Amino acid sequence: xxxxxxxxxxxxxxxxxxxxxxxxxxxxxxxxxxxxxxxxxxxxxxxxxxxxxxxxxxxxxxxxxxxxxxxxxxxxxxxxxxxxxxxxxxxxxxxxxxxxxxxxxxxxxxxxxxxxxxxxxxxxxxxxxxxxxxxxxxxxxxxxxxxxxxxxxxxxxxxxxxxxxxxxxxxxxxxxxxxxxxxxxxxxxxxxxxxxxxxxxxxxxxxxxxxxxxxxxxxxxxxxxxxxxxxxxxxxxxxxxxxxxxxxxxxxxxxxxxxxxxxxxxxxxxxxxxxxxxxxxxxxxxxxxxxxxxxxxxxxxxxxxxxxxxxxxxxxxxxxxxxxxxxxxxxxxxxxxxxxxxxxxxxxxxxxxxxxxxxxxxxxxxxxxxxxxxxxxxxxxxxxxxx
Numbered sequence: 001x002x003x004x005x006x007x008x009x010x011x012x013x014x015x016x017x018x019x020x021x022x023x024x025x026x027x028x029x030x031x032x033x034x035x036x037x038x039x040x041x042x043x044x045x046x047x048x049x050x051x052x053x054x055x056x057x058x059x060x061x062x063x064x065x066x067x068x069x070x071x072x073x074x075x076x077x078x079x080x081x082x083x084x085x086x087x088x089x090x091x092x093x094x095x096x097x098x099x100x101x102x103x104x105x106x107x108x109x110x111x112x113x114x115x116x117x118x119x120x121x122x123x124x125x126x127x128x129x130x131x132x133x134x135x136x137x138x139x140x141x142x143x144x145x146x147x148x149x150x151x152x153x154x155x156x157x158x159x160x161x162x163x164x165x166x167x168x169x170x171x172x173x174x175x176x177x178x179x180x181x182x183x184x185x186x187x188x189x190x191x192x193x194x195x196x197x198x199x200x201x202x203x204x205x206x207x208x209x210x211x212x213x214x215x216x217x218x219x220x221x222x223x224x225x226x227x228x229x230x231x232x233x234x235x236x237x238x239x240x241x242x243x244x245x246x247x248x249x250x251x252x253x254x255x256x257x258x259x260x261x262x263x264x265x266x267x268x269x270x271x272x273x274x275x276x277x278x279x280x281x282x283x284x285x286x287x288x289x290x291x292x293x294x295x296x297x298x299x300x301x302x303x304x305x306x307x308x309x310x311x312x313x314x315x316x317x318x319x320x321x322x323x324x325x326x327x328x329x330x331x332x333x334x335x336x337x338x339x340x341x342x343x344x345x346x347x348x349x350x351x352x353x354x355x356x357x358x359x360x361x362x363x364x365x366x367x368x369x370x371x372x373x374x375x376x377x378x379x380x381x382x383x384x385x386x387x
Contacts, residue, residue: 034326034348034371037381038082042074042374066116068096071374072356075101077116078372080364082381085116097133104131113138113151124155134172141167148179150193159193168209169260174218180209186223188214188243196243201225201233210256211263211274220285221245222263222272230256232274232290234283249283251290262299266306271329273311275299280313282329293327293346301359307369310384314357314373322357324350324373 066077066085075094076086092105100121104111111131113122122138124131129140129149138151145166150158165183172178175191184207188197200207204226211224223233230253235245253276263274273282279295297315300322309329316322326348354375364370364383371382 033385034382035385037370037383039381040078040082040084040379041377042071042076042087042379043377067360067362067372068098068101068116069358069360069372069374069379070094070096071358071379072377074377078379080362080370080381082379086118088118093130095131095133097136099136100133100138102131102133107143111140122151122153122155124151132170134170134177135174137172139170139172139177146181148177148189161189161193161195163187169212171212171214173214173216176214176218178212178214178221180212180223180225182208184208184225186212186221186225188221188245190243197245199235199245201231203231204229210259211261213263213265213272215265215269217269220265220269220272222265222274222283224253224256224261224263224274224276226256227258228255230254230276232276232281232283234272234285249288249290251281251283253277253281262302264302264304264306266304266311267309267329268307271306273302273306280327282311284329295325297323301357303359303361303371305361305369307361307363308384312359312361312371314359316357320353320355322352322354322375324348324352324359 066079068077069075073090074087075090075096076084076088078084090103092103095102099116100113102111102113108127108130111124111127112120113124113131115121124140127140129142132139132141140149140151146163147160149160152158163179163181164185165181167179167181169180170177177189179187184200184202186199186201186209187195190196201223205228207226209223209225213222219237221235225231225233232251232253233247234249236248238244238246256277261275263272265272270286271282271284273280276292279293280299281290281292283290295315297317299313300316301314303312311327311329313325314322315325325346328345328347352375356376358374360372362370362372369384371384373380
């Protein structure tokens with residue numbers, strides 16, 4: 001009997017060990033290293049065009065080869081080798097899209113939409129507003145910021161939608177346009193300019209929408225709304241079609257900012273990050289888990305791709321002091337229908353001085369990517385390597 005009990009005890013110990021091994025064991029994570037590449041002075045670089053490259057329609061892969069940048073008084077597009085398709089001095093207001101850009105005065109009449117090589121592809125006559133270039137589409141904000149029109153390839157208006165208050169934020173994806181307005185209203189328009197969703201988050205002393213983002217497939221929207229208190233909300237679409245969304249996550253953010261805030265879906269829509277007082281918030285859509293990562297200073301630039309579970313941003317401090325910050329989001333794994341992960345964390349900080357900053361990220365092939373940072377009149381590239 002004693003021997004039998006001993007065998008049972010040993011078996012239990014073995015089973016407990018196996019259970020612990022699969023439940024709690026963690027692989028040793030790779031260390032992400034930034035290897036410096038090229039350095040380019042914008043002031044000394046010519047406004048050159050890359051050889052043997054012809055313009056492709058916005059549905060092509062132009063945005064995979066070039067990264068739009070604005071730094072100080074200059075703007076343009078740069079490729080992974082550090083060559084520019086455009087490197088120009090900014091003389092008026094500028095709107096830079098992934099594949100198109102426009103420069104326009106304070107009260108524009110005609111607006112030229114240009115490709116990344118500087119060729120005019122759309123001319124909008126009697127614009128009566130300001131250009132917005134999103135999701136390979138061209139829009140015109142009305143001069144009072146309470147109307148939106150989509151423009152076709154001939155420079156003509158396809159549709160116009162009138163809002164009840166000035167717009168405070170806009171995003172577009174999957175043929176949908178998401179807007180937020182000063183009166184605290186969220187609206188979604190379809191490709192024909194018809195409203196398919198209307199929502200008022202409410203719950204604050206001042207019900208203004210300060211930031212909004214829509215996922216690449218249009219199935220989720222994120223909102224930062226209200227002042228005193230400020231809130232973050234994530235909504236998901238009901239079913240695969242239709243225009244109804246429901247709130248699936250809600251978080252109070254304190255009194256909050258009294259200005260537009262950054263909010264973006266990242267990491268192939270696996271997460272949504274948003275600016276909040278004292279740092280950055282992140283909601284993991286798969287694990288249904290929200291976190292807060294404290295940061296010093298205020299965010300002045302952010303890599304909005306968040307690819308491979310890495311997010312880079314720049315925080316600014318007094319006396320032109322800046323800090324490049326890298327955040328690693330841990331990869332969850334499922335065990336017994338439960339998600340397990342460790343603490344998301346800051347894995348790098350690098351300080352530099354500059355009055356102007358830029359930060360962007362571009363894919364260089366497969367899953368490889370390059371981080372491009374800027375300060376003053378200089379751009380510098382970093383290859384991301386796991387070791």
